[in-house]
Amino acid sequence: SLYQATASAPVNIACIKYWGKRDTKLILPTNSSLSVTLDQDHLRSTTTSRADPSFSEDKLWLNGKLDEIKPGGRLWTCISEMKRMRKEVEDQKPNEPKLSAMHVHICSHNNFPTAAGLASSASGFAALVSSLAALYKLPASPSTLSLIARQGSGSACRSLFGGFVAWEMGSSPDGSDSLAVEVAPRDHWPEIHALICVVSDDKKGTSSTSGMQRTVETSALLQHRIKHVVPERMRAISAAIKEKNFDAFARITMQDSNQFHAVALDTDPPIFYMNDVSRAIIALVTEYNRVSVEAGGKLKAAYTYDAGPNAVIYTPQENVKEIVDMVVKYFPQAQPFKDPFGLFKGAGVQGGVVEGFNTAVAKQFEVGAVKTLIHTRVGDGPRVLGEE
Ligand code: DP6
Numbered sequence: 001s002l003y004q005a006t007a008s009a010p011v012n013i014a015c016i017k018y019w020g021k022r023d024t025k026l027i028l029p030t031n032s033s034l035s036v037t038l039d040q041d042h043l044r045s046t047t048t049s050r051a052d053p054s055f056s057e058d059k060l061w062l063n064g065k066l067d068e069i070k071p072g073g074r075l076w077t078c079i080s081e082m083k084r085m086r087k088e089v090e091d092q093k094p095n096e097p098k099l100s101a102m103h104v105h106i107c108s109h110n111n112f113p114t115a116a117g118l119a120s121s122a123s124g125f126a127a128l129v130s131s132l133a134a135l136y137k138l139p140a141s142p143s144t145l146s147l148i149a150r151q152g153s154g155s156a157c158r159s160l161f162g163g164f165v166a167w168e169m170g171s172s173p174d175g176s177d178s179l180a181v182e183v184a185p186r187d188h189w190p191e192i193h194a195l196i197c198v199v200s201d202d203k204k205g206t207s208s209t210s211g212m213q214r215t216v217e218t219s220a221l222l223q224h225r226i227k228h229v230v231p232e233r234m235r236a237i238s239a240a241i242k243e244k245n246f247d248a249f250a251r252i253t254m255q256d257s258n259q260f261h262a263v264a265l266d267t268d269p270p271i272f273y274m275n276d277v278s279r280a281i282i283a284l285v286t287e288y289n290r291v292s293v294e295a296g297g298k299l300k301a302a303y304t305y306d307a308g309p310n311a312v313i314y315t316p317q318e319n320v321k322e323i324v325d326m327v328v329k330y331f332p333q334a335q336p337f338k339d340p341f342g343l344f345k346g347a348g349v350q351g352g353v354v355e356g357f358n359t360a361v362a363k364q365f366e367v368g369a370v371k372t373l374i375h376t377r378v379g380d381g382p383r384v385l386g387e388e
Contacts, residue, residue, distance in 0.1 A: 003099055005134035006048040009126035009382040010040040011118055012158045013312045014235055015253040015304060018167060019208075020216045020226065026175040027154045030216065032228040034166045034183065034237055035158045036314065038194055039379030042338045043116070045123035046385070047131040047198060055103035062124070063109050065362040078128060078152045079104065085148075086136035099136060106131070116337060116374060117198035117310045119208075125152030126159035130382035142381060146157070146180035155208075162186045162339065162380035164241045166234065184241050186378050192246075193320050197327060198372035199277045199309040206271050208307045211264065218268040225263055231258075246316055250289075250302035257304040263306075273307050276367035277331075281311040283361055284326060291356040318341040320375065321347075322354060329353065331370035338374045 012035040020030035058079055060067045069075045087100040108127060110120045129149045133140055142160040150157035150167075157178075158165045163185040170177035206214075215222050233252055240248035264271040274282075285303045294299050301315040301323055315323055321343050328334055328348030336344040353359065 002103075003051040003097065003135060004048060005387045006046065006385040007127055007134055007382055008040055008044045008046040008128035008385060009123045009130055009159050010162065010379050011038045011120075011123045012036065012155065012165065013038065013041045013304060013306065014155065014158070015237060015249070015302075015314075016230060016256050017306075018154050018262060019212045020222055021154070024213065025174065026178075027150050028175050028178050029154055029167065029169050030222070032167060032169040032234050033155075034157070034164070034234060035155070035163045036164060036192060036194070037159065037186070037379050037381065039376050040123075040383070041379065042340055042376040043112050043118065043123070043374070045108060045110050045120060045127040047106060047124075047127035049128075049131040049135045050105045051099045051102040051135060052105070052338060053102050055105060058103050058106075059132035060106040061108065074125075074152045075128075078125060078148055079132070081127065081148045081151065082132040082136060082138075085138050085140065089136065089290040091139060096137075104132070104135075110178075112337075112374075114203065115198070115201045115352065115372065116196075116244075117201045117308065117372065118196070119155075119306065121153040122156045122159045125149045126285060126382055128152065129156075129160070129211070129350045130384065134384045134387050135334060135378065137387075143179045143181060150175070150178060160381060163188060163378060166216060166238065183238050186380050189241065189244050190378060191317045193315055193317045195313040195315065195320060195323055195327070196228040196339070196372075196374035196376070197281055197313065197331075197370045199275065199281075199311065199368070199370060201371070202308075205273070205308065210266070211271050211307060214271070215263055219263055219266040219342070221266040222263050224312040225259055229259065238355070243297050246300075247298040250299040250314065251300040253304050254285075261305065273309060274305055275309045277370065278305055278311060279310045280330075280365045280367055281313075281327075281370075284330065284365065285313060286325065287361045288326060288354060290358075291354050295356065317377070324348075324373070324375070326353065326357075327370060327373065330365045331349055333369040333371070334373045335371065336375075337372045343375060344373060
């Protein structure tokens with residue numbers, strides 16, 4: 001007998017950052033967060049799950065390498081929760097094969113290398129949960145599946161939807177209301193593109209999991225952030241998305257990235273995720289926006305940084321060419337990794353400086369290189385690719 005299903009899931013990058021847990025076992029956050037799902041045509045995790053009565057244990061391969069499923073660990077929890085939901089289906093429909101009693105073999109891979117500098121845990125856990133949901137034919141909504149993905153990695157719960165996604169922190173101690181909801185689908189605002197500037201693919205440094213725990217234990221600024229800043233920002237950015245107000249969306253996104261890194265600095269001992277190149281890109285985007293605003297226009301780009309030095313720049317499609325030209329002019333070493341719209345060819349050779357750009361700003365760019373550029377855009381949610 002062969003029971004098998006394959007699903008793929010996207011990466012997401014937060015505009016309002018998740019940073020802090022109120023329950024480390026269930027992965028319940030200290031604040032709500034909101035992200036943009038990136039296009040899985042370009043960046044994705046793909047996972048195949050198989051159940052068979054002959055399997056003697058659960059096994060998982062990640063990019064071809066056997067991974068350990070530690071009892072009580074995050075992978076184990078996700079697989080156990082999915083089997084529990086399958087058991088409920090079997091109890092309702094006695095003719096269904098008893099897949100919940102079989103072991104599973106799970107094979108997962110990312111179509112982006114670590115050199116892409118992107119965390120793969122969000123797309124990875126979302127693909128795992130989606131493939132098991134397809135294998136088990138669960139009638140579960142994306143929000144229900146997000147409750148399980150959340151227990152693999154907090155940010156993974158947001159990869160169960162496409163478009164613009166909120167993770168509502170919830171208040172129940174059992175975590176039943178800490179889930180992802182769609183703010184707007186991709187097709188509401190498909191013009192939102194993302195340019196990822198990979199500064200370093202180094203996985204060293206403080207992990208999100210341990211870093212945020214230390215912040216919860218030591219930062220007074222985090223308490224201010226979760227009580228007095230994030231709730232209002234969640235409302236404001238959701239409204240900006242619904243109105244397709246890029247100026248407001250960009251302002252809030254940059255403010256929240258900056259506050260997240262301030263909270264990391266406020267941790268004891270302090271945590272530094274951005275480096276000089278990250279700060280140079282902030283200066284570049286700031287100058288680019290200043291020129292637009294002083295000419296009576298609006299913000300044209302927003303930077304955001306996760307727990308590392310790599311920049312993600314959100315911008316409406318019409319500005320991407322101009323921004324690529326600018327980044328490549330000042331960081332000519334940057335190599336394309338994904339260029340689905342063919343904008344990198346000849347970039348920065350001429351032009352690269354918008355009218356009115358203060359080139360003195362460029363002094364601070366002489367600090368290092370951008371290694372890789374990835375151009376992508378807002379995308380859809382997990383896809384089931386095959387069931388048999
Ligand atoms: C800075 O989801 O990786 O990217 O829940 O411990 O697995 P765990 O942490 P993780 O943290 C992500 C932190 C962030 C912000 C965000 O994605 O919202």
